[in-house]
Amino acid sequence: MKRILFIDRDGTLIKEAPPTYQIDSFEKLEFYPGMFKYMSAIAAELDYELIMVSNQDGLGTPDFPEDTFWPVQNFVTKSLENEGIHFSAFHFDRTFAKDNAPTRKPNAGMLTGYMHNAAYDIENSFVIGDRITDVQLAKNMGCKAIWLNNDASLGASEIKSGIDALRPFIALETISWKDIYEFLKLGLRQVQHNRNTNETKIHVELNVDGGGHASIHTGIGFFDHMLEQIARHGKMDLTIETKGDLHIDEHHTIEDTGLALGEAFAKALADKRGMERYGFALPMDEADAKVLIDFGGRNWLVWNAEFKREKVGEMPTEMFHHFFKSFSDAAKCNLNIECDGTNEHHKIEAIFKAFAKAIRMAVKRDPLSNYLPSTKGVL
Structure with a gap:
């Protein structure tokens, strides 16, 4: 069975862009430090399928039109591929938080095709993300999370209220892609x-x-x-x-x-x-x-x-x-x-x-x- 890394995009592969947190122009694009080096090593050395999963609030609306999103996303994808990092699928949810759509993280509606597929080893797969909602997604899917906790101010209230209950689902908490690579390379004892x-x-x-x-x-x-x-x-x-x-x-x-x-x-x-x-x-x-x-x-x-x-x-x-x-x-x-x-x-x-x-x-x-x-x- 194939193991999967479900990887969030914003705040994980590329940096967040406050105040809107929408990467809708090249001026806002900045790759996460060390990401290319260690993602390349993960892709080359380890046997994981890579899936990108991201909430993109209101994508396709007048405030966040698709013609400002896809050029940046295509550039990100091409940059990753040039370093040997190939994602087999991309899942972007367009809804808003208030909608609580089944497809919006931490809900797993976008990913049920992997969860109920005997070809995949979900229990030994990981969600990699920077938000507590990514940890909640891992819990909902029946796997573990690698929490790239790079900015405690993001979701501070939900971190304080929910982190203790979610600790059993966090396999690694770090701010470094080097730590993520070493963890995945060595395995969990x-x-x-x-x-x-x-x-x-x-x-x-x-x-x-x-x-x-x-x-x-x-x-x-x-x-x-x-x-x-x-x-x-x-x-x-x-x-x-x-x-x-x-x-x-x-x-x-x-x-x-x-x-x-x-x-x-x-x-x-x-x-x-x-x-x-x-x-x-x-x-x-x-x-x-x-x-x-x-x-x-x-x-x-x-x-x-x-x-x-x-x-x-x-x-x-x-x-x-x-x-x-x-x-x-x-x-x-x-x-x-x-x-x-x-x-x-x-x-x-x-x-x-x-x-x-x-x-x-x-x-x-x-x-x-x-x-x-x-x-x-x-x-």
Whole structure:
């Protein structure tokens, strides 16, 4: 099945032209920075069909006649084709926002022929655009959006009111075509993973290339807080839902969550080509934490941290070693963790933040490299 990039025109391929935002003359035409370079690379290297989708309010009316639109559009099309960028179809809606026509973005009326066609892989396609309506279009179509958020003043009110609900449908938020190319080239390291035993039921959603969003519910407040540090400081999206036998104690919940998270990383990082593999980092107030990590395919944990308190919040401090040991075993990585300090909360939080930073460094990839970071030829 063919994947598609549904690409908005104004604000994405070419710059917007306030106050009317209508590109009805060559004087208003300016191509988006870096667009030609990276769109050419996308067209040459990646297997996506390109479809242009754009709202052109009132096209064909006296205020926006067609004879001022098509010369500019034809020039844009020819300029793209000269750089090897060929769109297979163009869809322009002419209605006004007040009409809420089924063909007007974010409604998907113009694109139903692709949505109900077995030849197309809509779920793994993307809408690329600069407005929240482009993200809404992706949601309505059942795919994800690449949001080229280049001007926060555009649609500011709808951004504030609607962005949180639409976050799950944003695969990438950026202002750079370079970022878009790298994202599409490397692919999305995203997995959903379930681990169910007689003692725990755990659901993990992990997007290694996310934006730092977390939804953590393990039943242990301080543990949730620490896991949120992994998402925030590792700049990955992480959902963990753990239902464990807390009526007995915390052991199974914490240990199995570490195993489930490690298993999710093992799945997401299956292809390590172009990846840094190693990472480290971090001070926090008086605490000094160091975390060394190697996603080299072998598990090992070196743990040099001691705690004087039995618990922090409702979490036994002895269980932090178990959590990282479980993660190391399941993710098949080496972990070397050291920490000194006087405040137990600070020490633990510093370890988790350093752990997140270490992961972030290790999973970083170079889109121009097919290098496998191992002399063995396999990881």
